[in-house]
Amino acid sequence: MKPGVVVKEGLRQSMSWVHTWSGLLVCWLLLLVFMAGTAAYYRHEITFWMKPELHKAADAPSRIATADAAALAVRGLQQRAPNASGWFIDLPHERNSLITASWTTPPKKGMSRAERRNAFRQQNFVLDPMTGLETAAPRDTRGGEFIYRLHFDLYYMSALWGRWIVGIAAMSMLVAIISGVITHKRIFKDFFTFRPNKGQRSWLDAHNATAVLALPFHLMITYTGLVTLMFMYMPSPTKALYGEEQNTMFGEVFMNAERGEPATKVAAPLADVRPMLQQAERAWGEAPTRIVVSHPNDAGARVELVRHPGQQLSNIEPSMTFNGATGELLSSTGAPSTTLAARGAIYGLHVAHFADPLLRALFFICGLAGCAMVATGALLWGVKERQKYAKVVAGGGKVGFGVRLVDALNIGAIAGLPVAFAVYFWANRLLPLDAAARSNLEANCFFAAWGACAILAQVRPTRGMWRFQLTLGALLMAGLPVLNFFTTDSHLGVTLFGGPALHPLAGFDLVTLALGLLLGWAAWWVGRKGLKRAGAKSSAARAASVAPASREAA
Amino acid sequence: MTPTPWRYRGAVASRAVAAIGGGYVLTSIAIALIAIALPLPRADAVTIATLLSFVVYTCAILWVFATTSATRAWVGIVVCSAALGAVQWLVGGAA
Numbered sequence: 001m002k003p004g005v006v007v008k009e010g011l012r013q014s015m016s017w018v019h020t021w022s023g024l025l026v027c028w029l030l031l032l033v034f035m036a037g038t039a040a041y042y043r044h045e046i047t048f049w050m051k052p053e054l055h056k057a058a059d060a061p062s063r064i065a066t067a068d069a070a071a072l073a074v075r076g077l078q079q080r081a082p083n084a085s086g087w088f089i090d091l092p093h094e095r096n097s098l099i100t101a102s103w104t105t106p107p108k109k110g111m112s113r114a115e116r117r118n119a120f121r122q123q124n125f126v127l128d129p130m131t132g133l134e135t136a137a138p139r140d141t142r143g144g145e146f147i148y149r150l151h152f153d154l155y156y157m158s159a160l161w162g163r164w165i166v167g168i169a170a171m172s173m174l175v176a177i178i179s180g181v182i183t184h185k186r187i188f189k190d191f192f193t194f195r196p197n198k199g200q201r202s203w204l205d206a207h208n209a210t211a212v213l214a215l216p217f218h219l220m221i222t223y224t225g226l227v228t229l230m231f232m233y234m235p236s237p238t239k240a241l242y243g244e245e246q247n248t249m250f251g252e253v254f255m256n257a258e259r260g261e262p263a264t265k266v267a268a269p270l271a272d273v274r275p276m277l278q279q280a281e282r283a284w285g286e287a288p289t290r291i292v293v294s295h296p297n298d299a300g301a302r303v304e305l306v307r308h309p310g311q312q313l314s315n316i317e318p319s320m321t322f323n324g325a326t327g328e329l330l331s332s333t334g335a336p337s338t339t340l341a342a343r344g345a346i347y348g349l350h351v352a353h354f355a356d357p358l359l360r361a362l363f364f365i366c367g368l369a370g371c372a373m374v375a376t377g378a379l380l381w382g383v384k385e386r387q388k389y390a391k392v393v394a395g396g397g398k399v400g401f402g403v404r405l406v407d408a409l410n411i412g413a414i415a416g417l418p419v420a421f422a423v424y425f426w427a428n429r430l431l432p433l434d435a436a437a438r439s440n441l442e443a444n445c446f447f448a449a450w451g452a453c454a455i456l457a458q459v460r461p462t463r464g465m466w467r468f469q470l471t472l473g474a475l476l477m478a479g480l481p482v483l484n485f486f487t488t489d490s491h492l493g494v495t496l497f498g499g500p501a502l503h504p505l506a507g508f509d510l511v512t513l514a515l516g517l518l519l520g521w522a523a524w525w526v527g528r529k530g531l532k533r534a535g536a537k538s539s540a541a542r543a544a545s546v547a548p549a550s551r552e553a554a
Numbered sequence: 555m556t557p558t559p560w561r562y563r564g565a566v567a568s569r570a571v572a573a574i575g576g577g578y579v580l581t582s583i584a585i586a587l588i589a590i591a592l593p594l595p596r597a598d599a600v601t602i603a604t605l606l607s608f609v610v611y612t613c614a615i616l617w618v619f620a621t622t623s624a625t626r627a628w629v630g631i632v633v634c635s636a637a638l639g640a641v642q643w644l645v646g647g648a649a
Contacts, residue, residue: 011620018619174608175615182616223608230604236582237589237603240642241596252597339598343605 015179020381023176024406026169027378028413033166034374035417036151037221038367041352041360043144044095045504050428051138055490058097058501060130066091066287067274072132073101074273076125077296081105085263087293092129093308097501099127113158121439140438141428146446147421152229155443167233173222180211200383207376210369217366218373224350227343253340255316255333266299271327273303279329280305280320288320299325311354314344375414382406408461409454415469416453418519422476423449425512429487463530470523478516481509568624576631577614583638584610590645 039046048054063069073089081087084103091099102124107116121142126135142149149155154162211218231238231249242249273291281287288305295301301324306317320332336344348354352363382403389399398404427445435441453469485491490498495506589596589603618627 014620015616018616171608171611174612178612179616179619226608227605230607234582234585234604234607236586237600237607240586240589241600249597249600253601337595337598339594339601343601346605 012183015182019176019179019183022172022179023374023377024381026172027374028409029165029169030173031371031374031378031413032417033151033169034367034370035421036147037225038364038371039421040144040148040151041355041364041367042504042508043148045144045508046147047141047143047145048096049505049508050141050143050425052488052490053136053138054098054126055488055502055505057126057128057130057135059499060097060128060501061499063092063097063129064132066281067277069099069127069129069132070273070277070291072127073099073291074270074293076127076134077101077103077293078270080125081123082297084296085294087291087296089291089293091287091289091291093289095504097129098135099129099132101125101127118437118440139428139433140435141442142439143428146424146439146443152225155447163229163232167226167229170222170225171233174219174226177211177215177219177222181215184208184212200380200387203376203380203383207373207380210372210376214366214369214373217363218370220349221367221370224346227346228350253343255336255340262300263295263298264300267297268299268301268325270296270301270303270324271322276303276305276320276322276327276329280307283320283332284318286310293324296324301325302330303327309348309353311356313348313354314341315348315351315353316341316344375410378406378410378414382410404461408457411457411461411465411469412450412454415466415473416450416457418473418515419453419469419476420446420450422473422480422512425480426476426483429483463526466526467523467530470519470526474516474518474520474523476516477512477519480512480516484509565624569618569627572624572627572631573615573618576628576635577611577618580614580631580635580638581607581611583635583642587638587642587645590642 048058064072069091070089074087077084077087077089081103083105085106086104087101088103089099089101090096102120104120104123111119121140126138127133128135149159152163152166153159154165226233231246231253235246238246238249270293277288277291284307286307289308290306292304292306293301294304303322303324304319305322306319309315309317314336316333316336318333321330322328323330335341352360355363385403385406386393386399389397389403393399424442424446427442431438431441431445457465457469481492485493490502490505492506492509495502495509498506585603585607588606589599592599592602594602614631618631621627621630
C-alpha cells in the first residue's frame with residue numbers, strides 16, 4: 001500500500017477502500033446473521049420439524065371451530081394457571097395448524113432473566129385441532145425460535161449487547177453496499193460478466209454477480225433490519241419529542257393497546273371468550289389468530305384479540321381489546337397514519353410475514369445469495385492479499401499473519417457454520433428426550449460444533465481443511481432426511497404423500513438435502529482445484545530440479 | 555511488501571473515529587432537528603426522523619472517507635454538528 005493512498009486518490013478508490021474494510025471487519029458475523037436470518041424465514045416450519053411429537057396431530061383432516069378451540073384452550077388454562085399474570089393462545093392459521101396455549105406467572109424474587117425464560121418455556125400445552133384434546137408433550141426444544149433470536153440477539157450474552165453488536169455489523173454492511181455500488185462503474189455490464197477458473201477475476205465476478213443480482217434485496221434487508229430496532233439505535237428524535245417518556249412513544253408509534261396495567265386484586269370470573277371472538281370475526285371478516293389475556297379472573301382483566309396481518313405489507317396487527325370480566329368491547333386499533341403504516345411496511349418487508357409460499361421461497365433464495373455475496377467478498381480479500389505475497393511464497397516464505405487469520409476465519413465461518421446448523425438439527429433428534437435443560441443443550445451443540453470448526457481452521461487453515469469441513473457439512477446436511485427416516489414416523493416417504501400440514505416437513509428434508517448436495521459440490525470443487533494446484537507444483541518442482549541454480553540465483 | 559507508515563495509519567484511524575463517532579453525533583443532532591421541525595403529529599415526526607437516520611449516517615461516513623484529508627473530515631463533522639446543534643438550541647429556547 002502506498003502512503004497516503006486514501007488521501008490522494010479519487011472517489012472511486014477511496015470508496016473501494018471503505019467497501020473492503022467495512023465489509024471485511026464484520027463479514028464473519030454478518031454471515032452468521034445472514035444464514036440464521038435466511039433460515040428464520042421458515043422458523044415456524046423448522047420448529048414444527050423439530051417437534052415430531054406434534055406431526056400426527058397436525059395432519060388432521062378436519063378442524064373444530066375457532067371459537068370452540070379458544071374455549072377449550074381457556075378451559076385448560078383455567079385448570080393449570082387460574083392466577084397467571086397472562087395467558088397467550090395461538091389459534092390455527094395458514095402456517096400453523098395446532099392450538100397452542102401458554103401462560104406467564106409473576107416472577108419470583110431473585111429469578112434471573114434466563115430462569116424466567118426457562119420457566120416460561122415449560123408453561124404451555126398443545127391441543128389437537130381435530131379433537132380439541134391435549135397432544136403428547138413435545139420435546140423440549142426452542143426450534144426455529146433459537147435461529148430467529150440468534151439472528152439479532154446472538155447468544156451467551158444479554159439481548160441488548162447482541163442487538164448493538166448486530167446493529168453495528170448491519171450499519172457496516174449498509175456502508176459496504178453503498179460504497180460498493182459507487183465503486184462499481186459498470187454495475188450493469190459486470191452483472192453479465194463471468195469468467196470462470198480465472199482465479200481472482202472469477203471470485204470478483206462471482207461476488208459481483210451474487211451482490212448485484214440481489215442488490216435490491218440486500219439493500220432492502222440491511223436497511224429494514226436496522227429499522228426493526230431503529231428507536232434503540234437512534235434515540236435522539238425520541239429524546240427531542242418525548243423526553244424520557246419512551247414508552248409513550250412506543251404506545252403511539254406501535255399502536256398497541258394499553259397493556260401492563262396492574263391487577264385490581266378483586267376476583268372476577270373471566271367472561272366467555274366465544275362472543276368476543278364472534279364479534280371480532282364479524283368486524284374483520286376473518287377469525288383472530290391470537291388471544292392475549294392479561295390478569296385472568298381479576299376485575300381488571302383484559303382480553304386482546306389479534307389478527308394476523310395477512311397479506312398486507314405492514315406488520316401492524318389489527319387488534320381488539322375487551323373487558324375480561326364483562327366481555328364488553330373497550331377499544332380496537334384504528335387505521336394507522338400514512339407514516340406509521342410506512343414504518344410498519346418497512347418492518348414488514350424485513351420479516352416477510354405477508355409472503356405466500358412462492359414469494360417466501362424467493363426471499364429465502366435471495367437470503368442465500370446474500371450469504372454467497374458475503375462469503376465471496378471475504379474470500380476475495382484473501383485471494384487479492386495473497387497475490388502481494390506471490391513472490392515471497394515462491395521463494396519458500398510464508399504469507400503474512402493477516403492473510404492466514406482471514407483464511408482461517410473464512411473456513412470457520414463459510415464451511416463451519418453449515419456444520420453448526422446441521423449439528424443443531426442432529427442434536428434435536430439424537431439428544432435423550434428427558435435430558436435436563438434439553439433446549440439449551442441443543443443450542444450448546446450448535447456452538448460446540450461451530451467452535452470446533454473455527455479452532456480447527458485456526459490450527460490448520462489449508463485447502464485440506466476446507467475440503468474436510470465442507471464434506472462434513474455436506475454429509476450432515478444431506479444426512480438429515482436419512483436421520484429423520486430412522487428417528488421419526490414423519491420421514492419423506494410419509495410427508496411427501498401426506499396432507500398439506502405435512503408438506504413443510506417434506507420441504508425441510510428436501511432443502512437440507514439440496515444444501516447438502518451444494519456443500520458436497522463445493523467440497524469436490526475445492527478438491528479438484530487442489531489436485532490441479534498440486535500437479536502444477538510438482539511440474540514446477542521438476543522444472544526446478546532441472547535447473548536448481550536458477551532458483552538460487554533468484 | 556513495504557511497511558505501511560505510521561502517519562498513514564494515524565490518518566486512517568483519525569478518519570475512522572470521525573466517521574463512526576463523529577458521524578453518529580452529527581446524525582443524532584440532525585435527526586433530532588428534523589423531528590422537531592416536521593409539522594406533523596409527534597408519532598409521525600419521530601418515525602420519519604428516525605427512519606432517515608441511517609441514510610444521514612451512511613452519507614456522513616462515506617463523506618468522511620471521500621474528502622481529501624482527515625483534518626478536513628474533522629472540520630466538516632464538527633462545524634456541521636455545531637451549526638445544527640446551535641439551531642436546535644435556538645429553536646428549543648424559542649419554543
